[in-house]
Amino acid sequence: MRPFWSGTITFGLVTVPVALYSATRPRGVALKMIGPDEAPVRRRYICSKDGKVLDADEIVRGYETEKGKYVVITDDELEAIEPRKSREIDLRVFVDVDDIDPMYFNRAYFLVPSGGTNKAYRLLAEVMEKKKQAGIATFVMRAKEYLVAILAENGILRAETLRFSDEIRKPEDVGLPEVPKVGPADVKKFEAQIARHAKKVNLHEFLDDYTERLEKLVAAKERKKADIVKAPTDLRDEEDAGGGEVVDLLAVLSRSLGGGSPPARKPARKASGTAKKKAPAKKSAAAKKK
Amino acid sequence: MAAARAIWKGVVHVGTLTIPVKLYTAVKEHTVHFRLLHKTDKQPVKQQLVNAGDDPIEYAEVKKAFPIARGRLVMLEKEELEKLEPKDSRDIEVTRFVDVGDIDHRWYERAYYLGPDGSEKNYFAAAAALARKQKEGVARWVMRDKSYVGALRAEDGYLMLITLRHAEEIIAADALKPPGGRPLAQREVEMAGQLLEALHDEFDPTQFKDEYRERVMELIETKAAGRKPKVVKFRPKKESDDITDALAASLAGMKTKKAARG
Numbered sequence: 001m002r003p004f005w006s007g008t009i010t011f012g013l014v015t016v017p018v019a020l021y022s023a024t025r026p027r028g029v030a031l032k033m034i035g036p037d038e039a040p041v042r043r044r045y046i047c048s049k050d051g052k053v054l055d056a057d058e059i060v061r062g063y064e065t066e067k068g069k070y071v072v073i074t075d076d077e078l079e080a081i082e083p084r085k086s087r088e089i090d091l092r093v094f095v096d097v098d099d100i101d102p103m104y105f106n107r108a109y110f111l112v113p114s115g116g117t118n119k120a121y122r123l124l125a126e127v128m129e130k131k132k133q134a135g136i137a138t139f140v141m142r143a144k145e146y147l148v149a150i151l152a153e154n155g156i157l158r159a160e161t162l163r164f165s166d167e168i169r170k171p172e173d174v175g176l177p178e179v180p181k182v183g184p185a186d187v188k189k190f191e192a193q194i195a196r197h198a199k200k201v202n203l204h205e206f207l208d209d210y211t212e213r214l215e216k217l218v219a220a221k222e223r224k225k226a227d228i229v230k231a232p233t234d235l236r237d238e239e240d241a242g243g244g245e246v247v248d249l250l251a252v253l254s255r256s257l258g259g260g261s262p263p264a265r266k267p268a269r270k271a272s273g274t275a276k277k278k279a280p281a282k283k284s285a286a287a288k289k290k
Numbered sequence: 291m292a293a294a295r296a297i298w299k300g301v302v303h304v305g306t307l308t309i310p311v312k313l314y315t316a317v318k319e320h321t322v323h324f325r326l327l328h329k330t331d332k333q334p335v336k337q338q339l340v341n342a343g344d345d346p347i348e349y350a351e352v353k354k355a356f357p358i359a360r361g362r363l364v365m366l367e368k369e370e371l372e373k374l375e376p377k378d379s380r381d382i383e384v385t386r387f388v389d390v391g392d393i394d395h396r397w398y399e400r401a402y403y404l405g406p407d408g409s410e411k412n413y414f415a416a417a418a419a420l421a422r423k424q425k426e427g428v429a430r431w432v433m434r435d436k437s438y439v440g441a442l443r444a445e446d447g448y449l450m451l452i453t454l455r456h457a458e459e460i461i462a463a464d465a466l467k468p469p470g471g472r473p474l475a476q477r478e479v480e481m482a483g484q485l486l487e488a489l490h491d492e493f494d495p496t497q498f499k500d501e502y503r504e505r506v507m508e509l510i511e512t513k514a515a516g517r518k519p520k521v522v523k524f525r526p527k528k529e530s531d532d533i534t535d536a537l538a539a540s541l542a543g544m545k546t547k548k549a550a551r552g
Contacts, residue, residue: 014485053338059335093490100395110461158463177406254466
């Protein structure tokens, strides 16, 4: 599994070489597509005009300037726009982690040390975690600029991408009415309900019940030995060939952090371990070209 | 700005109380959209499904299967999968209230504003009550054949619903061992702490702009006009092997900057 991004975090004149991996697994179970001949189905790209089957190196990225007219933009050109931000996350501001409005958070990534020594990495992690602070910067990853908060938990650095402020709408943008004076009696009614249903967080509520039902159905059919087919070899090859970015996210992270195999702790559910990420077309083509 | 269109309507249930609401997206991404093109004729590509013998297959012919033990699959009929879908409903059920901050931000996925649908009384009373009690609700609902779990929050007098990730999506920080090594030098920890303090500020997201996006659009215009884009070279900062030196130099630099300013 290759990192999404690799580069350097800098604070002051200190540099921390890092690689960035997803901190979330993809949602749900990726079902396999099977054709009428009970063999797995493959996706391929063809030209919409001449129907020619295309390899990755015959595909380019284009921007539609007017209907049917495209300007081709290459990876090199995109990187040349902001070469520094494509390789560096320069932390010039540190804020209290609790100061960041939760509306801003988008996606989490783990950062693992990628240089010869991990001393600067550990130093930054220790100081940020102790002070409950996050470094804020923008950087460019896969042809997109991100606002990012770098923070530390359990000695591990994380990059949390944030939305830009102009991507967050305000109540007036949405057209919500002005907040009126509210009657104390009405507020009291709700306060009473809140008090009555106040409890601790229960992570079981955050389980995906669709996947649960799906797994039950699969288990029932397996017991009855109903509708089971043997996967042809190329399906297994595909699984082994990587691309399945999730299969061993935990193992890859543990290895990269230098801790050997991960501590014994099963993923929440077996199915999430077998789930395969289907990268959006855009991404996979860009990744292949690299 | 014209009022936004609601994307969904529902009713929030808090115990015996109800709040009819409309749902509005609170996040609007500004992404430059590219298309994949065939290199030689610059025509858009499309995806095609093929079988092992490379013969095209229609999507309607495709069946879904769940991989079980190595090399075996359980076939699933369309009707079987449809039966697993949650039942359609307009209800947003609040199952519990937790302290603000109890749900770590890593769970947050996407924010929506709720707006009152008809009567405003309960809507604003609920927002006021959540703010006063410093609580947020855990809510469940079904929208467009999918079930969601979200946090019902008060934000400046309004109600928000932030969808939460599923438990199996999150890798706990304590599932990983942090990188180890020789203990850090106390002096370096102190200096790094001073550097962080010197750089400490309020969180002000308006300071950061997506400049890259503007440059991508400039690049596109340049190329569309048939001109050659400029190429900028990257010069990395000089790496210093000695962290103590780097920290000392950074702190010295901060002081001169402050002195020059003040």
